[in-house]
Amino acid sequence: MARxxxxxxxxxxxxxxxxxxxxxxxxxxGLDIVAIERGPWRDTATDFSxxxxxxxxxxxxxxxxxxxPAQTSLTxxxxxxxxxxxxxxWGAFMLGNGVGGGGLHWNAETWRFLPSDFSxxxxxxxxYGAGAIPDDMTIQDWGVxxxxxxxxxxxxxxxxxxxxxxxxxxxVIQSGGNPFEGPRGRPYPTPAQKQGYGHxxxxxxxxxxxxxxxxxxxxxxxxxxxxxxxxxxGPCTYCGFCEWFGCANYSKAxxxxxxxxxxxxxxxxxxxxxxxxxxxxxxxxxxHATGVTFVDTSGTEWEQPxxxxxxxxxxxxxxxxxxxxxxxxxxDPLTGEGQIGRNFSHQTVSTAYGFFDNKKFNFNPFxxxxxxxxxxxxxxGDNFDHGGKGFVGGGYLGQVQTNGRPIETTALPKxxxxxxxxxxxxxxxxxxxxxxxxxxxHGSCYSYKTNHLDLDPTYVDRFGRPLVRMTMDFHDNELKMxxxxxxxxxxxxxxxxxxxxxxxxxxxxxxxxxxxxxHLCGGAIMGTSPQNSALNRYLQSWDVPNLFVxxxxxxxxxxxxxxTDTVGALAYWSAQAIRSQYLKHPGPLVDA
Amino acid sequence: xxxxxxxxxxxxxxxxxAASPLGxxxxxxxxxxxxxxxxxxxxxxxxxxxxxxxTSDEAAAVEALVDRLIPPDPETPGGKDCxxxxxxxxxxxxxxxxxxxxxxxxxxxxxxxxxxxxxxDPPAVHYRKALAALDKHSQxxxxxxxxxxxxxxxxxxxxxxxxGKVTLGGKPMAFFQQILKDTQQGFFADPVYGGNRxxxxxxxxxxxxxxxxxxxxxxxHNERYPHPPVSIADHPDWNG
Numbered sequence: 147m148a149r150x151x152x153x154x155x156x157x158x159x160x161x162x163x164x165x166x167x168x169x170x171x172x173x174x175x176g177l178d179i180v181a182i183e184r185g186p187w188r189d190t191a192t193d194f195s196x197x198x199x200x201x202x203x204x205x206x207x208x209x210x211x212x213x214x215p216a217q218t219s220l221t222x223x224x225x226x227x228x229x230x231x232x233x234x235x236w237g238a239f240m241l242g243n244g245v246g247g248g249g250l251h252w253n254a255e256t257w258r259f260l261p262s263d264f265s266x267x268x269x270x271x272x273x274y275g276a277g278a279i280p281d282d283m284t285i286q287d288w289g290v291x292x293x294x295x296x297x298x299x300x301x302x303x304x305x306x307x308x309x310x311x312x313x314x315x316x317x318v319i320q321s322g323g324n325p326f327e328g329p330r331g332r333p334y335p336t337p338a339q340k341q342g343y344g345h346x347x348x349x350x351x352x353x354x355x356x357x358x359x360x361x362x363x364x365x366x367x368x369x370x371x372x373x374x375x376x377x378x379x380g381p382c383t384y385c386g387f388c389e390w391f392g393c394a395n396y397s398k399a400x401x402x403x404x405x406x407x408x409x410x411x412x413x414x415x416x417x418x419x420x421x422x423x424x425x426x427x428x429x430x431x432x433x434h435a436t437g438v439t440f441v442d443t444s445g446t447e448w449e450q451p452x453x454x455x456x457x458x459x460x461x462x463x464x465x466x467x468x469x470x471x472x473x474x475x476x477x478d479p480l481t482g483e484g485q486i487g488r489n490f491s492h493q494t495v496s497t498a499y500g501f502f503d504n505k506k507f508n509f510n511p512f513x514x515x516x517x518x519x520x521x522x523x524x525x526x527g528d529n530f531d532h533g534g535k536g537f538v539g540g541g542y543l544g545q546v547q548t549n550g551r552p553i554e555t556t557a558l559p560k561x562x563x564x565x566x567x568x569x570x571x572x573x574x575x576x577x578x579x580x581x582x583x584x585x586x587x588h589g590s591c592y593s594y595k596t597n598h599l600d601l602d603p604t605y606v607d608r609f610g611r612p613l614v615r616m617t618m619d620f621h622d623n624e625l626k627m628x629x630x631x632x633x634x635x636x637x638x639x640x641x642x643x644x645x646x647x648x649x650x651x652x653x654x655x656x657x658x659x660x661x662x663x664x665h666l667c668g669g670a671i672m673g674t675s676p677q678n679s680a681l682n683r684y685l686q687s688w689d690v691p692n693l694f695v696x697x698x699x700x701x702x703x704x705x706x707x708x709x710t711d712t713v714g715a716l717a718y719w720s721a722q723a724i725r726s727q728y729l730k731h732p733g734p735l736v737d738a
Numbered sequence: 739x740x741x742x743x744x745x746x747x748x749x750x751x752x753x754x755x756a757a758s759p760l761g762x763x764x765x766x767x768x769x770x771x772x773x774x775x776x777x778x779x780x781x782x783x784x785x786x787x788x789x790x791x792x793t794s795d796e797a798a799a800v801e802a803l804v805d806r807l808i809p810p811d812p813e814t815p816g817g818k819d820c821x822x823x824x825x826x827x828x829x830x831x832x833x834x835x836x837x838x839x840x841x842x843x844x845x846x847x848x849x850x851x852x853x854x855x856x857x858x859d860p861p862a863v864h865y866r867k868a869l870a871a872l873d874k875h876s877q878x879x880x881x882x883x884x885x886x887x888x889x890x891x892x893x894x895x896x897x898x899x900x901x902g903k904v905t906l907g908g909k910p911m912a913f914f915q916q917i918l919k920d921t922q923q924g925f926f927a928d929p930v931y932g933g934n935r936x937x938x939x940x941x942x943x944x945x946x947x948x949x950x951x952x953x954x955x956x957x958x959h960n961e962r963y964p965h966p967p968v969s970i971a972d973h974p975d976w977n978g
Contacts, residue, residue, distance in 0.1 A: 187767060193778040196950045198970045203927035204781060208834065215841035222853055231849040231856055234841045343959035383951040394950065410771050420764040442764035510963050512945055513952035552926040552945045564900070565807040565918055566893070570814070570942075577943035578962075605843060657852040 148439050148449040154180045157438055157452035159423045159467065160459035162247020163710065164696035164717040166401040166409060167302075168456050170375075171721035173412040175729060180450060181415070182440050184422040184459075185213070185244030189402050194392035202551040206390045209236060211251050213243035218607040220462055222658045224619040225596065226479070232605045232613065237659035239492070239666055240390070241460055245419060248460065248664060249400045249710070253389040253516030253548055254365025256308045256399075257707035258299050258715075260527040261292035261328040266703065269528060270538055278538060280623055284489055284593045285703045289674045289683035292328045295715045298722070300331055302714030303363075306399030307371035307379050310334035310363035324360045326523040339368045339382065339518055344509035344581050348545030349520035351641035357522040362546055363711075364517030365399035375408045386549040388516025398516065421448075424609055426455055426471035428690065435473075435693045441609065453732075454724075458696040458717075465599050465669035465699060466614045474670075474680050474689040479598050479617070485680040485688075487599040489668040490616065491704045494541070494589035494624040494652050496632045499557040500581035500639035501646040507579045511550030519546030519583070525634055526706045527590070537626040541589035541706030543635045547582060557582040559646050581639060585663060587631040589652070590706040594621055599669045620654040628652035665709050667701035675738065682736040684723035685716060691734045694720055783971045784932040786824050790831035791862060796869045798885035800826060804921045806892045814942045815935070817921055825924030825933030826865075826917075835862030848909075857909075861916065868913040871906035930971040940967040 155177035158165045165181050173179055188194075188211070204210050221230035242248040262269040265287045270279055279285065312333045313323025338361035341349070349359035366382035373379070382397040396403050409415055423440045427449070437451035457464050468486045469476060477488035502509075521544030523529060532538055549555070557580055562572040597619065601612040632651040639647045652662075673679025676688040681700050687693040696717050698709045705712075727735055765772075789797050804817030804826070817823070833839060837860030846858040857864065872895070876884040880891055887895070895904065902910030924933030926940075928948060934940065940947050947967035955963055 187765065187772055187774075188777075189771060192774055192776075195778070195780070198780040198948070200948045200950055201781065201928055201930075201970060203923060203931055207923060207927075209839070214839040216839050219841040224850070224852060228850065228853075229847065231847060231853045232841050232843070233853075234855055237854055340956045342956055346957075346959060381953070383953050384956045385950045385952065387950075407771055410767070410769070413769070416766060416768040418764065418766055444764065508960050508962050510952075510955065510961075512949075513956050513963070550945060552939065552943055553923050556922070565896070567809050567811060570808055570811065574814075574942050577945070604845070655850075655852050659852070659854040 148447040150449045150451065153437070153451040153453070154178050155452065156180070156454045156456060157182065157450050158456045158458055159438060160184070160247060160457075160463070161245045161401070161417055162242065162458065162460070163249040163401055163714055165247070165456070165458035166405045167714065167717040168458060168696065168721050169415055170405055170409045171718070171725060173409065173415050175725055176414060179415045181417045182421050182423050182438065182450065183245050183417060183419045185419065187245050187417070187419045188250065188392065190392070190394065190396055194394040196394040199391055199394045200385060200387040202553050206551060207553060209240070209390075211242070211244070211390070211392060212236065213241040217243070218613065220614040220616055221602040221605050222616045222618070224617070224655045226617060230602055230615045230617070233658055238657065238662055239664040241462070241664070245406070245417065246401045250392055250402065251390055252710060254306075254398050255517040255546075255708040256303060256306060256310070256363045256365045256711045257542075258327060259292070259705045259707055259712050260326065260529070262528050263705040264288045264290060264292050264295070273528065274532060278532070280621070282595045283621070283623065284595055286673060286678060288702055289672050289679070290719065295712075295719055296328065296331060298715040298718035299711060301718045302711060304335050305373055305375070305404050305714070306365045307335045307367050307373055308363055308365055308399070309336040309339050309368040311338045311361055313360060322360060324521075324523050325358050326526065326529045334363065336368050336371050339364050339366060339515060340384070341518060341520060342510065342513055344511065344547060345518055345520050345545045347642045348581070348638060351638045352520070352522045354641050355638060357524050359520045359522050362517050362519040362521050362544055364515060366515040366517050367397050367399070373404055375405060377404055377407055379403055382515045384513045384515050384518070386512045386514045386551065388548055423459070423467065424611065426457070426467055426473060426693065428472065432472060433690060435690050453692065455693045456696065457693065461666045461669060461697055461699045462599070462614050464695055464697060466601070468670055468680070468695070469601050469614075470611055473687060473693065476600060477598050479596055482595060485670065485676070487669055489593035489671045489702050490597045490599050490618060491591040491593045491667045491701070492618065493663045493665045493704055494591045494620065494628050495585045495587065495662040496589065496628045496650055496652040497583055497586040498632055498636040498639055498647050498649045500642065500644035501559050501576060501648070502579045502581070502643060503645050504575055504579035507643070509578060509581065511547055511555060511578065511580070511582070514548050514550070516548050518548065519544045521546065525631055535626070535630065537623045537630070539590035539592055539623065539627050539706065541587050541627075541631055543587055543631060543638065545581060545583055546585060550577070552577070555582060557648075560648055581642070581644070584661070587628065587635050588706055588708065589624065589628050589631055591624055591667075591704045593668060593703040619656045620652065625652060625654055663708070665698065665704060667698040667704040667709065670695050670699045671702045672700040673702065682734070684735045685720040686728070686735050688738055692732060694724065696720065780970065781930050783930050784824070784828050786821060786932055789827050791835060792827050792830075795873065795883070796865070797823060797827065799869050799872055799883070800917075802885040802892060803896070803917055804924070806889065806896055807918060807921045808925055815938050817925060819935065820925055820938050821929075821933045821935045822921045822924035825927065825931055826920045828932050829920065830862040830865055836860050857912075864908065864913065864916060868906045868908060875904060875906065928971075929969045937967045937969055937972070
């Protein structure tokens with residue numbers, strides 16, 4: 147039996163980006179708030195030392211900052227005919243753990259989605275006809291528009307101090323920026339980062355082919371910055387230890403470096419760390435959340451009653467909690483009925499390696515930042531005519547190489563053996579003169595009837611709760627898109643002067659061991675009615691109106707960009723609706 | 739950065755009956771940013787003398803293997819002199835060897851390659867079984883332990899492990915993939931973990947190691963970075 151704690155106004159499940167944003171916004175309303183976080187507290191000065199933060203084995207290979215699969219994992223299969231087996235060690239994506247969540251270990255690429263991404267099905271139907279969308283593809287409109295989100299994108303970027311060059315200011319195209327982006331109300335908070343040789347050369351090669359290259363928007367800052375909350379950040383030093391690592395320089399935007407120092411001064415805010423929420427509690431009718439239960443490190447189970455529940459864990463665990471708690475109806479891939487677990491998507495990443503003459507080219511790949519790079523957006527979303535291409539979707543292309551950490555910087559020319567003297571010589575001869583960007587082609591991943599999440603019938607976590615079961619495979623649309631993007635990327639490497647280009651388009655089946663990105667999306671998506679979504683346009687549960695579900699869980703499909711800027715914008719959009727509407731009249735914000 | 743409120747409350751909410759996987763305790767944090775000195779400690783520097791996990795026979799086989807996977811050349815030592823076997827030994831003696839962090843609940847079934855490793859054997863057990871099978875295979879076919887073979891014979895067996903022709907009782911290629919990954923990690927990881935002695939691999943490729951600031955170099959395009967590598971626990975100047 148759970149021991150009952152005094153009631154709070156708000157309980158927040160998970161203290162990453164969205165938990166911190168919601169907590170800070172709602173704390174300003176004077177509400178009594180507790181955030182419950184599964185992992186440890188971490189902060190720059192106590193946890194990330196510039197004397198030993200740059201340890202590839204400890205952080206990149208042994209995953210020190212991440213959730214351990216021993217703590218909880220998921221099961222995976224490509225399709226319903228297979229038996230799902232547990233993901234015993236991480237591969238295709240990384241799951242954060244602890245205060246800061248994914249916002250601690252990310253590379254800080256800070257992209258907005260395209261205006262047409264938010265009305266994807268209507269947009270594609272209007273331009274190409276309904277027949278252009280495969281029958282089993284379940285893409286849909288978000289129920290919110292780019293214009294509605296623009297001020298919230300702006301708020302998140304100014305929180306982070308994002309470094310970039312605007313491409314579209316209030317509808318006027320700006321030289322040097324991304325001409326395809328939606329209009330932004332004002333420039334980026336800080337100028338774009340500097341570029342290394344390989345990054346700059348990509349920009350030059352792309353321009354020669356007629357594209358319009360621009361610097362990747364970066365949450366690793368080009369200069370010192372004080373955000374609107376008064377929190378100060380320092381300039382990035384291009385150390386090359388960004389993603390998978392904590393930043394010792396206060397240079398990477400994270401909850402720790404932008405918002406927590408201010409949030410923690412609110413007397414009406416409390417964080418509980420090392421406490422795992424096990425269930426959302428509902429009333430008898432299942433229409434009202436009464437709080438959550440959680441387990442602390444002693445094994446004691448607690449009940450935390452609350453008036454408002456904000457679910458802001460990682461995508462998979464948001465969905466797991468909804469399924470375990472009986473919120474809404476589980477998705478059935480055979481009938482298409484039910485919303486919880488539906489429209490799961492990830493990313494379709496590919497690359498090509500460019501090998502250059504080492505007597506003429508020296509890229510110093512170790513000098514880089516997490517979101518450095520020059521990119522082109524000609525082949526993203528619907529920025530190009532898909533007529534006759536045989537696929538929809540796209541992605542940005544970029545020389546976005548973030549590091550030269552040697553354990554993972556091992557791209558070698560075709561035919562090189564995996565070991566022995568020839569391998570050793572090839573490592574020596576290519577390390578400084580190879581372009582090797584892991585996510586060079588950052589492709590979209592659209593949603594399908596068959597790709598979904600539910601609960602595993604066999605495997606359980608340390609509390610005996612069923613693991614999430616992921617049923618996921620690539621479809622022809624994404625594989626064709628990936629081949630097309632990879633070909634365009636390889637052309638740019640050739641234009642840069644590469645003597646050898648090795649293309650690595652994404653191939654099926656979907657492989658849970660092969661790292662792509664940590665951008666898992668969907669499972670409890672937002673939309674316009676309870677018939678097409680789990681959440682309304684404000685991320686409020688249609689079924690349980692005092693429950694809001696944050697994060698990429700709400701994405702109906704994934705676009706060809708990194709998701710965090712959109713996750714942050716949606717969090718501010720949702721928080722504004724709670725502050726301006728819900729708190730005055732608790733109940734559904736949209737009529738079902 | 740705003741100054742933290744001094745009234746930081748940091749208290750354990752319950753007696754420690756069962757430690758979390760990280761050994762930390764549940765905590766209530768309010769009133770300001772908490773401070774715990776030395777929360778994340780630097781890695782201990784390993785003592786390179788002796789073996790912590792391998793028997794002497796196993797150690798001899800692993801030293802022989804790593805020195806063929808990464809052979810010495812006139813400029814750069816091989817896997818053995820770089821300490822790759824010591825690195826693997828220390829890793830197997832620790833949480834990596836026991837798969838402490840991994841999901842190891844059963845039932846265990848073979849899956850598709852896309853479902854990833856499903857072995858019930860943690861890496862330390864895998865090595866123990868495979869190394870015994872390697873010496874047996876070597877004795878059966880060439881009448882010597884693996885470490886006593888000629889370089890050519892060793893390479894022949896490694897090629898057979900790589901192709902799956904010789905399995906050592908496990909899944910085809912599993913041990914080859916395991917030891918190749920571990921050897922290369924030892925070769926390129928910070929020397930504090932026992933491999934990459936003298937930062938030999940970093941000197942070989944031109945990686946400056948555990949530096950943290952290239953602000954002055956990011957836009958010096960196509961110039962070779964001139965400074966030697968440094969490690970978390972070592973710098974060429976420190977040892978004279």
